[in-house]
Amino acid sequence: MRKFNADEFNGLIRSRRSVFPKDYTGEKIDDTIVRQMLENANWAPTHKLTEPWRFVVFTGEGLKKLAAFQAECYRQVTQARGSFEEKRYQGLKQKPLECSHVIAIGMKRDEKKSVPEWEEMGAVFCAVENIYLTATAYGIGCYLSTGGITSFEEAKEFFELGKEDRLLGFLQIGVPKGDLPEGKRKPIDEKVKWIL
Ligand SMILES: Cc1cc2nc3c(=O)[nH]c(=O)nc-3n(C[C@H](O)[C@H](O)[C@H](O)COP(=O)(O)O)c2cc1C
Numbered sequence: 001m002r003k004f005n006a007d008e009f010n011g012l013i014r015s016r017r018s019v020f021p022k023d024y025t026g027e028k029i030d031d032t033i034v035r036q037m038l039e040n041a042n043w044a045p046t047h048k049l050t051e052p053w054r055f056v057v058f059t060g061e062g063l064k065k066l067a068a069f070q071a072e073c074y075r076q077v078t079q080a081r082g083s084f085e086e087k088r089y090q091g092l093k094q095k096p097l098e099c100s101h102v103i104a105i106g107m108k109r110d111e112k113k114s115v116p117e118w119e120e121m122g123a124v125f126c127a128v129e130n131i132y133l134t135a136t137a138y139g140i141g142c143y144l145s146t147g148g149i150t151s152f153e154e155a156k157e158f159f160e161l162g163k164e165d166r167l168l169g170f171l172q173i174g175v176p177k178g179d180l181p182e183g184k185r186k187p188i189d190e191k192v193k194w195i196l
Contacts, residue, residue, distance in 0.1 A: 016132050017180040019141025021098035024174025029100040029140055031059070034173070037134040038103075044127035052120040053127040054106035056159050058096065066104075067096040069158055073149045092148050095172065103131070103171040105144075109164035117166075124168055131171055141176035144169050 038055060046052065058066040071093035078084040096102050107124045109117065128144055135142040146169040149155040156167055 012133060012136055014183065015180060016136040017141075017183055018143035019174070019176045019180060020143055021095050021172055021174060023177050024098055024100070024141060025177050026098065027100065027175040028059070029173065029175060033134075033138050033140060034059075034101050034103075036138070037131045037173075040130040040134045041127040044123055044130050046123045046126075047115045047119045048110075050110040050115060050120060050123070052107050052110065053124045054108045054159075054161065054165070056104040056106070057101060058104070059101045063096040063099060063102060066102055067093050070096075070149050070155070073152060073155050073158070077149070077152050077154050088148070099172045099174050101173040103173065104159045105168045105171060106159055106161045107166040107168055108161070109166075121166065121168065128169075128171065135173065136180075139176070140173060141180070142171050142173040144171055146170075 034057060038057070041053060041055070042051070044053065071089055074092050075084060075089055078088075105124060105128060107120050109120065132142060132144070148170070150167055150169050152167075156162070156165065159167055161167055
């Protein structure tokens with residue numbers, strides 16, 4: 001079996017951080033790096049090889065289209081529900097413009113429904129982690145956001161998702177202004193039981 005540098009690998013996983021648009025320089029990342037992120041996403045584990053991940057990549061003028069769509073979608077849906085907040089609306093209109101790329105994350109439901117929906121969502125989030133780790137390897141910042149219009153049925157069509165599919169979030173991507181911050185986790189031993 002091929003050998004990898006385990007120390008490097010452990011270091012990569014533990015240095016992965018969520019980096020937010022306020023901490024991006026505004027520089028544009030080369031599309032070839034984003035393609036590597038997507039290629040690695042495609043190698044996530046997938047039960048019955050359904051490969052349920054779907055991505056829509058926004059960059060350049062595309063970021064303006066995303067910003068305009070998500071702000072308007074948010075306004076229409078929340079005004080009808082009586083939950084509109086001006087600050088959130090302004091954020092949805094502004095945030096994509098601070099990114100180099102934004103990747104909309106979708107889950108395409110297998111037509112035969114050969115595995116349960118939660119397994120398909122699990123596979124998509126494995127793909128998301130591959131993107132996060134690839135970003136870390138290239139010194140790129142990113143974070144997964146699941147707020148905004150993520151849970152709105154009305155948003156799906158824009159991302160070419162059907163009724164049975166799910167929009168699961170947005171990966172915001174940019175060049176970090178400085179070093180990635182230190183992460184924190186409670187010890188793994190609090191979450192594991194070994195049976196000997
Ligand atoms: C499923 C999922 C959804 C997330 N949604 C959001 C979000 O909507 N807004 C946000 O600020 N961070 C979101 N995050 C990122 C977390 O805030 C972040 O992973 C956490 O703070 C730990 O920091 P780290 O990624 O740097 O280790 C999400 C992460 C996951 C796994």
